[in-house]
Every structure is written in structure tokens, then in C-alpha cells.
Amino acid sequence: MTTITIPTQGAPQAVTEAWTALPAWLPVPDLGLLSVNAFVLRGREPLLVDTGLQALEAEFLAALAQVVAPEDLRWIWLSHADADHIGNLRPVLERAPRARVVTNFLGAGKMGMMGGFDLSRVHILAEDEVLEVGGRILRPQRPPYCDAPESLGFHDATDGVLFAVDCFGALLPTPVADAEAIPEARLRAGIEAWSAIDVPWLTRLDRAWLRRALADLERLTPAHVLSGHLPPSRDLARLARIVTEIAPVGDTRRVA
Ligand SMILES: [Fe+2]
Ligand SMILES: [Fe+2]
Numbered sequence: 511m512t513t514i515t516i517p518t519q520g521a522p523q524a525v526t527e528a529w530t531a532l533p534a535w536l537p538v539p540d541l542g543l544l545s546v547n548a549f550v551l552r553g554r555e556p557l558l559v560d561t562g563l564q565a566l567e568a569e570f571l572a573a574l575a576q577v578v579a580p581e582d583l584r585w586i587w588l589s590h591a592d593a594d595h596i597g598n599l600r601p602v603l604e605r606a607p608r609a610r611v612v613t614n615f616l617g618a619g620k621m622g623m624m625g626g627f628d629l630s631r632v633h634i635l636a637e638d639e640v641l642e643v644g645g646r647i648l649r650p651q652r653p654p655y656c657d658a659p660e661s662l663g664f665h666d667a668t669d670g671v672l673f674a675v676d677c678f679g680a681l682l683p684t685p686v687a688d689a690e691a692i693p694e695a696r697l698r699a700g701i702e703a704w705s706a707i708d709v710p711w712l713t714r715l716d717r718a719w720l721r722r723a724l725a726d727l728e729r730l731t732p733a734h735v736l737s738g739h740l741p742p743s744r745d746l747a748r749l750a751r752i753v754t755e756i757a758p759v760g761d762t763r764r765v766a
Contacts, residue, residue, distance in 0.1 A: 519569035554644030564597035670733030679739025
């Protein structure tokens with residue numbers, strides 16, 4: 511049994527001195543809780559990664575304001591255009607007149623199709639471009655698997671932070687602040703359950719290809735792995751092992 515039965519915004523949670531998570535929890539009926547995270551990078555050019563759940567607009571904006579004055583925001587990194595990531599994009603943009611939305615070509619196209627967005631506030635990143643943010647570099651990083659083709663993560667070598675978009679998302683029985691607090695069997699079951707819903711093609715991916723993609727991430731040796739749907743982790747090797755274990759070649763039994 512979970513103690514959370516309605517969408518709930520948590521307290522901001524420091525990841526590094528510069529990075530802070532804005533965690534929320536979304537109950538998935540009969541299945542558990544889904545972590546829904548946004549992140550703030552403080553500094554000379556404050557940056558927000560994703561904008562939370564619309565159902566929690568007031569709570570999300572209050573949590574954001576605890577970490578950074580919204581009017582100081584210079585960038586909003588859009589991981590992808592799914593509803594659980596752009597829920598409060600409009601009110602954040604209203605409160606952050608200097609902020610530009612960072613996305614790629616398809617992400618900008620999807621924003622255009624939603625209508626009502628001022629596309630002059632979009633900063634389109636090309637595949638080979640980096641974003642310089644207040645003296646640090648965010649290098650775009652495609653996640654090994656995703657639920658939307660515009661998905662755009664990044665690596666921040668300054669703090670050793672890897673943002674993996676929806677990759678490594680898990681359904682969990684109770685809220686936790688730290689992925690390492692989740693026993694491995696529980697985490698494996700949670701990633702498997704959420705992946706079957708959100709990325710049902712994961713088990714069809716070639717395992718060797720997936721291993722190579724995850725190994726590419728591991729070579730970055732991130733100290734912190736941030737996901738839209740998992741509490742912050744410091745153990746990419748464990749996450750990579752779990753994901754490859756649930757994606758055997760030719761095993762489509764779990765695919766709907
Ligand atoms: Fe998504
Ligand atoms: Fe998501």
C-alpha cells in the first residue's frame with residue numbers, strides 16, 4: 511500500500527551545490543507511484559529542466575520559487591513534449607520573461623503544433639551543438655531508450671550530472687529521495703513494470719546495441735544520474751545492468 515493517493519509535490523532536494531531536484535509523485539492506480547521530476551541549475555544563468563505536472567501547478571511553482579526566483583530563469587531545457595514534462599510550461603514562461611526554451615527541431619515542431627507558444631522564445635539545439643550556461647557546458651545526450659523521438663538529455667561534466675530523460679523510470683511502492691535506497695529486486699520490478707507501459711518496445715531492442723548505448727553513458731562516469739521518473743541515483747552501472755537484464759533479445763512476452 512502506498513500512502514500517496516493523489517499527485518503530490520515534494521520538497522526541493524539538493525543533488526549537488528548547483529543542481530536541485532523538484533520531485534513529485536504520481537499514483538498509478540493499482541501499480542504504485544511514479545516519480546515525476548524537474549530540476550534546477552542555479553548560477554549566473556539559472557536553468558530549469560522540465561516543468562512538472564499541470565495538476566500540481568501551484569505546488570510546482572511554489573517549489574520552483576524556493577530554489578530560484580522564476581524571473582531570473584534564463585533557460586528551460588525541455589526533455590521532450592510529453593504532458594508530464596511540459597505541464598507548467600506556460601505559467602513558467604509567463605513568470606520567466608527572459609527564459610528561452612531549449613529543445614531540438616522536433617521538439618520545437620511539437621510546441622508549434624500545440625499553439626499559443628511564442629516560438630521566438632525557443633532555442634533550437636542542433637545535434638552537434640552544446641548549450642553554454644553561465645560558464646558551464648551542457649552537452650546534449652540522446653537517452654538509450656525513450657518514449658518520444660525528440661527526447662534530449664545532457665551531460666554536465668562540471669558536476670558530473672547526466673540527465674537521461676525518461677530512461678530508467680520505475681514504478682515504486684513508496685516515495686524515496688534516493689534511488690540507492692531501493693533494493694535491487696524492487697528497482698528491477700519497478701523499471702520493468704513502468705517500461706512495459708511507457709516503452710513497450712524496450713524488450714525488442716537488440717541487447718548488444720543497448721549494452722553499447724549504455725556503455726557509452728558509463729564512459730562519461732557520471733556522479734549523478736537524473737531521470738524524469740526515478741529519484742536521483744549515483745549508480746549508473748546498477749541501472750544499466752537492470753535495463754539490460756529486462757531486455758533479452760527475442761523475448762517479446764512482456765510486450766503488449
Ligand atoms: Fe515521456
Ligand atoms: Fe515522462
